[in-house]
Amino acid sequence: MSVPLGVLPHIGVLHSCTEFTQVFVLDSLFEPSPAIHATLLPVVRANQWASYPQLIDACRAQLFSLAARSSVESPDPTLLAILGSHPRLGDKHVDSAQSSAEQANLQSERQHLVALNEAYEQTFPGLRYVVFVNGRSTPEIVEDMQARIARRDYGSEVDAALQAMCDIAKDRASKLRMVVDSALNMRATLNNEANGGH
Numbered sequence: 001m002s003v004p005l006g007v008l009p010h011i012g013v014l015h016s017c018t019e020f021t022q023v024f025v026l027d028s029l030f031e032p033s034p035a036i037h038a039t040l041l042p043v044v045r046a047n048q049w050a051s052y053p054q055l056i057d058a059c060r061a062q063l064f065s066l067a068a069r070s071s072v073e074s075p076d077p078t079l080l081a082i083l084g085s086h087p088r089l090g091d092k093h094v095d096s097a098q099s100s101a102e103q104a105n106l107q108s109e110r111q112h113l114v115a116l117n118e119a120y121e122q123t124f125p126g127l128r129y130v131v132f133v134n135g136r137s138t139p140e141i142v143e144d145m146q147a148r149i150a151r152r153d154y155g156s157e158v159d160a161a162l163q164a165m166c167d168i169a170k171d172r173a174s175k176l177r178m179v180v181d182s183a184l185n186m187r188a189t190l191n192n193e194a195n196g197g198h
Contacts (some may be wrong), residue, residue, distance in 0.1 A: 008173065008177060013048075015044060015046070015047060022045070025044070030059075030085070030168075035081035035082045043055070043058050056166055056169045057166075063162045063165070064159070066078065070158070083161050083165075084126070088129070089116075089117065089131070089133075109142070120145060123152060124154055130161040131144060134167075
């Protein structure tokens, strides 16, 4: 499902929204994934959250709890499904609009990234390289990826991927809320002008 911008409901009501809406929000913040839904819907429903960053921090705690119960020798299948939900850097077939936009500047180096993705996934079976791109150049991403492959620390990779997913979610929440806030401000301005500026 492609997620249009500006659709996040007010955080104060998210816990009581329909499951469809809650899943839509999780898909907008993270990536579409039944494993993410199963793991994080209970978090969404647990409280009346004060902010999206607060909710994402609670999701992070749940994800890290899942990782702590997993082992390198026998990784939790749900954890692997969550980590595998994120698109590979430079992949031609990126499912979410957010991921596609976030990776736009990486497309020129697609071939090199494909080879690095393969090396990463051979080094860390079951994992996918996840990083918060945040405007970084392809050479910076390549350097990070090569360093993480050379480090060969499976547990650190799980932690880094989960942290990146949560950093990405916070960035997406911020951008989606800005779109909503801008639309509300524009509507208020238009209403004010329609009422003669009073």
